[in-house]
Amino acid sequence: MSAGDQTIRAAGFEDAEAIFRLIKRYPEELLPRPLSDIVQNIDRFLVCEAAGAVAGTVSWQILPEIGAPRDPSVEIKSLAVDPAHRGRGMGKALIKAAIGHIAALHPSQVIVLTFHPDFFAPFGFRPVPKEKLMHKIYMGCVNCTKYDSPFTCPEIAMAFTPGRA
Numbered sequence: 001m002s003a004g005d006q007t008i009r010a011a012g013f014e015d016a017e018a019i020f021r022l023i024k025r026y027p028e029e030l031l032p033r034p035l036s037d038i039v040q041n042i043d044r045f046l047v048c049e050a051a052g053a054v055a056g057t058v059s060w061q062i063l064p065e066i067g068a069p070r071d072p073s074v075e076i077k078s079l080a081v082d083p084a085h086r087g088r089g090m091g092k093a094l095i096k097a098a099i100g101h102i103a104a105l106h107p108s109q110v111i112v113l114t115f116h117p118d119f120f121a122p123f124g125f126r127p128v129p130k131e132k133l134m135h136k137i138y139m140g141c142v143n144c145t146k147y148d149s150p151f152t153c154p155e156i157a158m159a160f161t162p163g164r165a
């Protein structure tokens with residue numbers, strides 16, 4: 001997908017270090033991800049190139065569902081746009097492209113935990129109680145060093161079902 005000088009494409013192993021550096025730029029907003037985690041999940045990353053360099057990224061993770069193995073949720077995570085490229089539609093284009101990939105899987109819902117609910121609302125995401133996302137809370141938040149509980153964390157949980165937004 002291309003717009004202006006921006007091209008969104010599937011990430012390759014050669015992008016892993018650039019993705020690692022991009023995520024590390026936002027320690028307040030994003031959970032850090034080891035390079036090994038990025039490499040092992042590179043097929044679940046998109047990057048946005050601008051002027052031949054990686055300037056944005058997004059990824060997703062399939063969350064297991066107890067009792068509903070054929071109907072899992074998918075979490076969008078690690079959305080980051082290089083500060084020099086913010087405000088030019090790159091974040092929006094990355095989310096749109098990620099939703100396109102995820103929607104083809106027909107998940108029961110797409111979720112996100114975010115400090116920026118207004119950014120996600122136009123895509124159909126709506127706030128949901130964190131209790132509804134217990135798998136995510138267990139898997140993603142159990143190692144958090146910032147907050148003692150997901151319920152004291154100020155991030156907003158949001159969800160939507162592709163095709164029903």
Ligand SMILES: CC(C)(COP(=O)(O)OP(=O)(O)OC[C@H]1O[C@@H](n2cnc3c(N)ncnc32)[C@H](O)[C@@H]1OP(=O)(O)O)[C@@H](O)C(=O)NCCC(=O)NCCS
Pocket residue numbers: 026029030078079080081082085086087088089090091092093112113114115116117118119
């Ligand atoms: C959030 C982020 C990805 C947005 O990327 P971006 O390329 O600057 O965003 P865009 O230019 O595509 O903006 C799209 C729209 O969202 C709005 N927007 C951008 N950042 C926003 C924010 N932090 N909160 C609310 N709205 C926001 C823009 O005003 C724009 O609205 P418009 O379409 O009505 O003009 C980027 O600021 C970033 O990397 N932030 C740090 C990491 C982070 O917070 N990631 C999200 C974690 S869930």
